[in-house]
Amino acid sequence: MECGAARTLVHRPPDWRIAAAIVATVIVLVLAGFAIALINLSADSNRGAATTVTVTASSTSTVAAPKRRKPAALPGWQTGLPGWTVVFYSAPKRNVAVAKARQLVAAGLHVGVLNTSRHPSGNMAPGRFVVFAGRYPTRQGAQARVKALKARVTAKGYRARVRRVGIPGAR
Numbered sequence: 001m002e003c004g005a006a007r008t009l010v011h012r013p014p015d016w017r018i019a020a021a022i023v024a025t026v027i028v029l030v031l032a033g034f035a036i037a038l039i040n041l042s043a044d045s046n047r048g049a050a051t052t053v054t055v056t057a058s059s060t061s062t063v064a065a066p067k068r069r070k071p072a073a074l075p076g077w078q079t080g081l082p083g084w085t086v087v088f089y090s091a092p093k094r095n096v097a098v099a100k101a102r103q104l105v106a107a108g109l110h111v112g113v114l115n116t117s118r119h120p121s122g123n124m125a126p127g128r129f130v131v132f133a134g135r136y137p138t139r140q141g142a143q144a145r146v147k148a149l150k151a152r153v154t155a156k157g158y159r160a161r162v163r164r165v166g167i168p169g170a171r
Contacts, residue, residue: 074105090116139164
């Protein structure tokens with residue numbers, strides 16, 4: 001103690017630049033992943049968008065009309081899956097129900113076609129094809145959707161009503 005030599009070691013603070021570089025690298029990678037996801041989503045939506053092309057015939061050139069895309073398949077209802085739904089239309093033939101469903105899709109509604117023979121319940125006759133919207137776990141959820149859609153579907157000449165699907169013997 002009397003020789004004058006200090007015995008306390010003073011350590012330098014850790015270098016903050018390494019931690020900042022790691023954080024910056026992680027942020028750049030997250031932003032790059034987000035940008036890639038947005039680009040892919042944008043490309044998918046651009047592929048799905050309908051394109052209108054006017055074709056004119058002239059004696060000097062020939063323009064080929066674009067190929068028509070097959071209409072998107074309408075969703076169905078998984079067999080054995082119980083729930084409540086909103087029914088707009090019922091028909092004995094699938095093609096008639098599909099045509100009505102496409103009209104509602106063109107009006108901006110998300111609908112599907114359900115074969116009642118595959119979904120026994122107390123309030124839908126078998127052998128029918130119904131145009132439906134949504135699957136709800138409760139009757140109240142389906143009734144709330146009917147209230148929200150009533151003005152839109154009534155204007156198109158449809159009647160929205162709540163029906164139970166896939167619950168045998170239920171009324």
